[in-house]
Amino acid sequence: MANHQPTSGNPRVDIEYRRKKNKEEMKHQVTSFSLMIFLTLIAFFAVGYGYSHWFIAPFIILLAVIQVIFQLYYFMHMSHKGHEAPSLFLYSGVTVGAITVLAFSTIIWW
Amino acid sequence: MSTLAQKKGFGATLWDYLTTVDHKKIAILYLIAGGFFFLVGGLEAMVIRIQLAIPNNDFVSAGFYNEVLTMHGTTMIFLAAMPLVFAFMNAVMPLQIGARDVAFPFVNALGFWLFFFGGVFLNMSWFLGGAPDAGWTSYASLALESPTNGIDFYALGLQISGAGTLMGGINFLVTIINMRAPGMTYMRMPMFTWSTFVTSALILFAFPPLTVGLFLMIFDRMFGSNFFDASAGGNTIIWEHLFWIFGHPEVYILILPAFGIFSEIFAIFSRKRLFGYSSMVFATVLIGFLGFMVWAHHMFTTGLGPIANAIFAVATMAIGVPTGIKIFNWLFTMWGGSITFTTPMLYAIAFIPSFVMGGVTGIMVASAAADYQFHDTYFVVAHFHYVIVGGVVFAILAGTHLYWPKMFGTMLNEFLGKITFWLFLIGFHLTFFIQHFLGVWGMPRRIFTFLPDQGFETSNMVSTIGAFFMAVAVIVMLINVIMTSIKNERVGNDPWGDGRTLEWSIPSPPPFYNFKQLPLVRGLDAYWIEKMDGKKGMTPAEPLGDIHMPNSSFVPVVISFGLFVAAFGAVGIGDKEAYGIPVLVIGFLITFGSMFFRSVKDDHGFHIHKEDLMNDDDKGGKA
Incomplete structure (x- = not known):
């Protein structure tokens, strides 16, 4: 939303501000991108090194969750304004899903 | 320029409704289809009650009774109550927020036709070997053993x-x-819109399970897997959990719009603003939230263990608090108001004690220990009919009277409406109040007959x-509906x-574009505010423009019809019939072909030009 390039000759568009914003944005994206690659490497390393299954599975899932959050917030712009409703529904959905998994794993299978 | 004033043949009208994407016409389709299934479900209820009228009755056989009982529940919940609620949502909600249509008119039409073909498919089972007979909850241990194709029709139709x-x-x-129109903030939205x-939101989260x-x-x-088959390593309890994770929010999906309709009424x-709007x-949001935390109270006797039972029992009782808030707010809305006893208001007033009775028995069955006594008796049947009929059906009947003039431009007869109300109120309490006692005396639910001399x-x-x-x-x-439609006395903007x-x-x-100019909303009860300021209508928020x-589009019908055909193919595959796979493929080809057609063909809609809108100013079409 905030990412529209300055178009036409609208004098009210503060190009300097936009430029600064975009630069920051770019910095965040590069940082999170390198972090994501780093996390992926760790995941491969964890599997390759041959730790116990009880460690690897939850650990990789944790890394995956972090990656999803990076993806949503930095690449799909959820960190910007105007995404309150989508985040509300995303988190509600996650909550419902988590409760389901919790219930299944506590009172059905174990 | 009213579209209704033009004389149209039957064929043209039919085509108009088959292709419509207008939320008001889709609302009418939901009303007709839902009303039809309501009559079918009612007929099934009458068969149940006739069979149980006297002991050892043989009006229907045991097997057929199971089918009728299953279809009564399934039809009433999925094919009557939900679409009727959807009818009012479609008819009223866009108007209440000052919108010209819903966000995706095409998807709206598609949603209706999917529901319709699913419902028709489910009822086809009557003619094709036997209806589903494992109860509306279709517990897997029963459903997997059902010999007819009924359960297949149930699963595919509901899908x-x-x-x-x-x-x-x-x-x-x-x-x-x-x-939302300019000025319509979240906290200015009418209660029905809320x-x-x-x-x-509940539908969004509850239907995936x-x-x-x-x-x-x-x-x-149909395809030989063993998810629920304990003898093959599956677990039959998983179905119960999945069903109730959906099923409990589902009952709130039904009752919350009922609360909304009553709040409006x-x-x-009472000629007062709703007491305690915020x-x-x-309370509405809290009920929606808690609705996801309580599903296991339907399964207390499954053997979840005392800890799980206790947690779910307490969570269930907590829902009584926001519901109580609502009841008191409605009472305080009436307090000191200038009450007129119209038909919708009669339903609303009768709803409070009826629904509270259902709520009180709800607290009783929510106590896990006591539920071991109540479970699978007529006490539970009495409880959920008190909340669903006393809440949802009353609201649907009230909403029909309240919104009939807005949907059709003519008022239902008040005298006949009140006769309906009193007959229904008396009949409802007569039918279900005694069933509390039957349950406590030990009559189990879902039995096709009972013996004499047991006190039943x-x-x-x-x-x-x-x-x-x-x-x-x-x-x-x-009769009221038919008489009113024949007389067809037109009414103005605000008939009540x-x-x-x-x-x-x-x-x-309303005209098919709803608002000529989007209205400016200055507060809660926007139209009332303008009235109190002595104005005749809303202040426009925008200049008149295109x-x-x-x-319109026929594609939604074709997409839905494709799935309808494919479902027959799936049943055939389950029966190892040769036609199964070809029919399934043809059905999917129809569906995906029409979806592809929709995707590649550009349809930009059309504009109503400013000049055309200016012509009928004198007919009262102003925003």
């Missing part, structure tokens, strides 16, 4: 109509988030007599005289 409902819910959410919003459960059931029944006919919003005879006869009262009430209502929200500021029925409208 199709469930997809339609999910689409409808998402559509309403996007509409409410994005398409309940539509929360209901749609059902979809998963139904797919597992379809695979188990209490405010309109606490009403809070008189009570069951009373219950059956009550059911006939309700049947007569519905017939009177049908005390309309408070935006829908009453535009003609009845209005962009979507084109």
